[in-house]
Amino acid sequence: MTQPYTPLNPPQKALSGQDKHSFGYSTLSTRLPVIVSKIVDDVYRSYHSLSDSDPFKKEKEQEAKKIIELIGGLRYELQRDKPFRPLTDKREDVEEWNQALATYYPTSSWYKASWLFSECYLYRRIKEAFALTEHWKDYDPFFQQKRTVFKSSQKAVVSMAVQLTTPVVPGTKLSVLDLKVQEGPDSKGTRDAFFEMVQVSLWGNATDLSLLDNPDLEKVEELQKRMLSSSTSSNASSANASPAASTVHLDQLGVVKNPEEHASELEKHADKILSNDSELLWSKVKSLRNGRVDIILDNAGFELYVDFVIADYLIRAGFASEIVFHAKRIPWFVSDVMPADFQWTLDQLHHPQPSSSDSSSSSPYFFNPSDPIEQQALLALGQKWQSYVDKGTWKIVSHEFWTSCYSFYHLPTHPSTQDLFESMRQSDLWIFKGDLNYRKLVYDCKWPTTTPFTEAIGPLGQGEKNEKAEGVPTLVSFRTCKADVVVGLAEGVEAKMDQIEPNWMVNGEYAVISVSP
Numbered sequence: 001m002t003q004p005y006t007p008l009n010p011p012q013k014a015l016s017g018q019d020k021h022s023f024g025y026s027t028l029s030t031r032l033p034v035i036v037s038k039i040v041d042d043v044y045r046s047y048h049s050l051s052d053s054d055p056f057k058k059e060k061e062q063e064a065k066k067i068i069e070l071i072g073g074l075r076y077e078l079q080r081d082k083p084f085r086p087l088t089d090k091r092e093d094v095e096e097w098n099q100a101l102a103t104y105y106p107t108s109s110w111y112k113a114s115w116l117f118s119e120c121y122l123y124r125r126i127k128e129a130f131a132l133t134e135h136w137k138d139y140d141p142f143f144q145q146k147r148t149v150f151k152s153s154q155k156a157v158v159s160m161a162v163q164l165t166t167p168v169v170p171g172t173k174l175s176v177l178d179l180k181v182q183e184g185p186d187s188k189g190t191r192d193a194f195f196e197m198v199q200v201s202l203w204g205n206a207t208d209l210s211l212l213d214n215p216d217l218e219k220v221e222e223l224q225k226r227m228l229s230s231s232t233s234s235n236a237s238s239a240n241a242s243p244a245a246s247t248v249h250l251d252q253l254g255v256v257k258n259p260e261e262h263a264s265e266l267e268k269h270a271d272k273i274l275s276n277d278s279e280l281l282w283s284k285v286k287s288l289r290n291g292r293v294d295i296i297l298d299n300a301g302f303e304l305y306v307d308f309v310i311a312d313y314l315i316r317a318g319f320a321s322e323i324v325f326h327a328k329r330i331p332w333f334v335s336d337v338m339p340a341d342f343q344w345t346l347d348q349l350h351h352p353q354p355s356s357s358d359s360s361s362s363s364p365y366f367f368n369p370s371d372p373i374e375q376q377a378l379l380a381l382g383q384k385w386q387s388y389v390d391k392g393t394w395k396i397v398s399h400e401f402w403t404s405c406y407s408f409y410h411l412p413t414h415p416s417t418q419d420l421f422e423s424m425r426q427s428d429l430w431i432f433k434g435d436l437n438y439r440k441l442v443y444d445c446k447w448p449t450t451t452p453f454t455e456a457i458g459p460l461g462q463g464e465k466n467e468k469a470e471g472v473p474t475l476v477s478f479r480t481c482k483a484d485v486v487v488g489l490a491e492g493v494e495a496k497m498d499q500i501e502p503n504w505m506v507n508g509e510y511a512v513i514s515v516s517p
């Protein structure tokens, strides 16, 4: 079956910077130049901190200046809507990218092409500047930002670590989560924990760097309060733990205050989920036993941490025995996960820091909770999750397709995705995280908001006008809305939201949980 749609022939009108009222226009004209400027600043700081003892200091400085010149030139191109040009590095995806440019956009430019193409092309051009060097080719200009936001997430990270590992029943190793799932996949505890995990996974996407251009750490903490409430509210009411035991233990940690209050915190945000297919998702998940679940990742840092949390839940509940995490091969959309970020995040939980790092902290660890129980919870969680990786229960993979210009409509049929698609067909459930993945699922088009999700995802779903490609399993998108495209809404929701909050589609305050069975 050939794919009838192409970037020049999308299923609906493609979002584009040509529309001055679009989020694509403001992203291209305002937000991306800021992101580009921050990369220049980061490279400048990096090369100015090179040690004099570095034998390659001179070469690194020369190369850094070339990177800054190339990246600075991007800002100029964006601001003047200069024509696209072919990529000049030697990465394995360069032919594919230049083929797409020549086929779809031979005479186009940043504001004339689709927003999706232009924004993906921008990040690929950023990679080109580093790929053309010897000493900076694997450098991640976003790593410091990823690190900062993760560091500032300590409160929520520790709180969840305690729920997942701290024994709450004297004489046992059972944590609150263990207790909830110990009655088996069909139990109320397992079901309750599932719905909490879905909220945690969804709102973890809200603390995203690319929207928080200057990571406002108060905002990060405020956003994470949602997860804090969801994970603690379930604990206090956990079916099997003696409330006294769990509350006493967790209370000692100052984690569980008043479950009702935390629950209301969660309810406060439930109405921000504009389309919620959680029940439909549960009807699929609850039938899985020792299945395979693929998580197409989004952001590093705290969002990746909560991806680990839901992955751990799926294993402990017996729904999955294999989780395949899909990362990006190049720095992407500021904070997307690369394989190095995956391992780094695990390491921060339980590996002592190299002496050179954060000297301000007395603790040898990345996180430095005062309470030894909390420190122990982080160590135990890091060791547990590392053992999943060592045993092959958790696998981290990457493919060039995820950093291509293509919508996911092309996953089943594109020549260079056959290896990826053949592997993913073995999966029982695909979990897509975040806004960019959502945009690529729906071809980043201006669909009517009432279009069924299963229709808007083309060959990945079964709709009245579209046929699901052979081998595509159930899929779900956990997405906070950060782009002016959304589908699957009931009649009237768009009009109501336009009344309440004009920026509701793009401000990251609202979300959808969309399932294709």
Ligand SMILES: O=P(O)(O)OC[C@H]1O[C@](O)(CO)[C@@H](O)[C@@H]1O
Pocket: 027, 119, 205, 208, 210, 211, 298, 299, 333, 433, 434, 435, 436, 437, 439, 482, 483
């Ligand atoms: O990290 P996420 O959730 O994919 O968000 C990335 C999104 O942020 C933006 O850059 C603007 O907010 C979008 O263009 C992009 O889809």
